[in-house]
Amino acid sequence: MDITRFISTHRKLLLVGLPLLIILVFLTTIPLYGGVYWIRLLTVILMYVVLAASWAMFSGSTGYMSLAPAAFFGTGMYTMALLQDYLPFPVIIVVGGLVSFILALLVGLITLRLRGMYFAIFTFGLVVFMSEVTSYAEGVILKSRGQHIIPIDNATIFYAMLIITVVTLLAIYFIRRSRLGLSMLSIGGNEDAAEHMGIDTTRTKVLTFAISAIFMGAAGVITAPRLIYINADIAFSLTYSFMPILMSIFGGMGQFYGPIVGAIVFGYLEKTLRAQFSTYFMLGFGIIMVMVILFLPNGIAGLVSMLQDKIAKLRKGDEAEQHANT
C-alpha cells in the first residue's frame, strides 16, 4: 500500500497512537539510564494511573461512587505477603487480581442491587472493616503485627507495573467501545430506562465492578515489595481510595484520558511533596479535594470539551455569516 494513502486514511489513529508508542518505548528504556529516584517515582505514578483509570471505568460511567479501591488494593498487598514464599512474582500478580475479582463479585452481588449513597457508604465501611479484621487476624493467627515483604529490585517492579498499566488501559479502552461499555454508560445516563431497554443492570454493574477490581488487586501485589513492610493500616489506607477519586475528578471522567492526566499530576505532587511536608501535605490534600469538587466538577477534560464546543460554535457562526453575505 502507498505510504501517503496509508497515513491519510489512518490519520486519527496515527495522531494518537504514534506519540503513545513513543512514550511507551521511552518508558520501557528508562531503567537503563534513569536513576533510582525516577524509576520509583514513575512506578508510583503508574500505580495511580491504574487505580484512577479502573475506578473511573466503573464509577465514572455508572455513576455509582465506589470507595472500595483501597479494599482491593490492600487485598493485593496481602496476597503478596502471604504467597511470596510459595509462588513466583508474576503468578502472584495474577492470583492477586483473581482474588480481588472474586471479592468484588461477592461484594457487588450483595450491594449493587440497591443504589446510590448506600453503596458508597458500604464500600467505605468495607475498607475499614477489612483493615480491622486483617489486623486482628494477623495478631491472632500469624502472631504478628504487619508483614515483611522480600524486596524485589526497582527495575522489575517498574516493568511489572508498566505491563499492568498497559493491560489495564487497553482493557478499559476496548470495554468502553464494547456493548458492556455502552450498557454501563446507559446505566449512568438513566438506570430505569437502561433496564427497560433490555439491559440486565445488576449483571452489568457487578461484572464491571469486578473487572475493575482485578487491576486494583494486581497493582497492590506489585506495590507490596516496593514498600517492603506492610500492615493493615498501610495496605487498606483510605488514601488509596481517595487519591484515585480525586485524580479522576480533577482529570475529568468524561474522557478516557482524564483519569490518566489526573493520576500523573497528583501522583507526581504526592511523591515529591509528601515526604517533605507530611502533615501539611494531607491538609493541603483536603483543601485541594474540596476546591476540585467545588470548582472543577468536570475536571480538566470537562474544560477541554467546553473549549472545543465553544470553538465549534464560533466556527459555525463564521460559516453562517459567510453564507449570509454571499
Next chain:
Amino acid sequence: MRILEGQGVTKYFGGLAAVSNVDFHIDQGEIVGMIGPNGAGKTTLFNLISGALPLSSGEIRFKGQKLNGLKPHQICKVGIARTFQETKIFGNMPVFQNVLVGAFFGSPNRVPGEDAAREVSQALEFVGLAAMSATPVKDLTLVNQKRVEVARALATKPELLLLDELMAGLNPTEISEAMEMVTKLRDKGITIFMVEHVMKAIMGICERIMALHHGEKIAEGTSQEIACNKTVIDVYLGEEAHAGG
C-alpha cells in the same frame, strides 16, 4: 388475539391501593387508551406491566405468558417496550447512541453491529430525527426528546408499546404529528396502549378507552361510549370544578 391480559391486578403501597383489582385486555393491533385524573393509578399500572414494580396480587399475561416476577429487562426482550412520563433519555449520549441501546439490548438474541445500526437509522427515519443523529439529546427540544424515546423503544422491536403521556407539554401542531405517528406505529404492526390527558388525542385515535379512578377501573368502551359515560363525566367534571374549570 389477546396480546395483553390482566386479571385482578392490584398494587398496594403501604395500606393504600394504588391499583385495585383491575381487569383489562388488549387485542393485537389495537390502539387502547387509558384515562383518569392524576393519581388514578395509570402510571402504576404501566409500571406493573413493564416490571418496574411487583404486583401485590393478580396476574398479567403477555401472549399467554405470565409476566409476574419478570424484571424489566426480561419484559423488554419478550416484546413490550415503553416510554416514560418524565422523558428518561440518556442525557450523556447523542441521539444515535440512545436509540442504539434499544437496538442492541432490546432483542432476546445478540444483534450484530451492522444490523443494529440499520435498525437505528430506520427508527430515526420513522420519527423524523434522521438529520439529528449526532446531536446530544440534552440539547433537543421536548418534542424531539420524546421522539428519541419513541425511536429507542421502536428499536427494541416491540409487539406492544406502552406510551405514558406522550403528548404532555406539546403544542397543538406537535400533538397532531404525534397522533399521526402513533397511528403509523400501529400500521407497522405494533399494538399500542397509551395513557393520555390530551382528550383530542385519546378520542381521535383510540379504538377503545378505559378509565381509571382511585386505582379502580370505572368504565371501558369506545371513545363514543366513554364520552357519554356518566361516571367518567362526573369524575372529570369534579376534577375540573376542583381546578377552577
Next chain:
Amino acid sequence: MSGLPQIIVSGILTGGIYGLLAMGLSLQYGVARVLNIAHGEFVMLGALLTYTLYTGWGINPLVVAAIIGPLLFGLGFLLQITLFRGLKARAPVPAAFEGNALLAAFGVLYIISYIGLIRWGGVPRTAYYLNYVVEFAGMSFRLNRIVAFAVSIAIGVAIYLFLTRSRLGRAIRATAEDPATAGLMGVNTNILLALCFGLGALLAGIAGSLTAMMTAVASGIGFGNTVIALIVVVLGGLGSVPGSFIAGIIIGIVASLVASLWQPILVVPVYYGILLVLLLARPTGLLGKK
C-alpha cells in the same frame, strides 16, 4: 470481671452520647442531604478545645460546652452556606449533589483532622472532670459518665420538643420532607439548611466536650465517632429523635458486652461489621423516607 447489670448500665450510659452524635448527623443528612463524614471531626474539635480551655484556663467543661456549642454551630453554619450550598447549586441532579457532598465532606475531614494534628499533636490528652466513683445498687460508675448521660438525654428532649412544638421545628421537618414545597411556602431553605447543619455541628461539639471529661481524647478520634454516628442513624432511623437514642443505647450495650465478655480490641471491628450488616438489612434507615 463486672457483673452483667454493671456491663449493661455502662452501655446505657455510653449510649446517651451516641444518641447525641446520631441526632447531629441525622439533622445534617436528613435535612441538608449532606452525609457529613466529617461529623466526628467536630466532636474532636469540641473535645480538644474543651481540654485546652479546661486545663489551660480552668473553665469547667460543662461551661466550656456552652461556649463550644455556639462556636461550632457557627462553623457548621458557615460550612453549609458556603461549601455545600455552592455544591448544590452546581449539581445537575440530587444524586450528583449527594455524591459530591460526600466527597467534599471527606475533604473537610482531612482538613479538620490535620489541623487538629498540627495544633494538638497525635498524643492523647486527658481532662477528667467529676471523676469520682459513685456507687448504687451494687454497681459503680464515675460521676462524669452519669452527668454526660443526663446532659445528653436533656438535650435530646429539648431537640425533640423543638422539632415537634415550635414553628421553626415544623419548618425544619417540612423542609426535610419536601424542600421544594417548603420553599414555595415561604421557608428560606438556604438559612434553614445552614441552621440544621450548624445544629448538627453544635451537637457534635457538645458530645466532644462531654467525652473529654470522661476519657482521653486525641486528634484522631473523629473518624471512629463518625462511624458510630452512622451505625446509630442507620439502626435508629433517619430523622427520629427517640430512634437515635434507643439505637444509641442498644449500640452502647453491644459495645459494652463485646468489650467485657470478649475483647476490647474487637469493639471497633464489631462496629464496622454491624454497619455493613445494617446497611444490607436496613438501608432505609439511612435513606430515610425513600
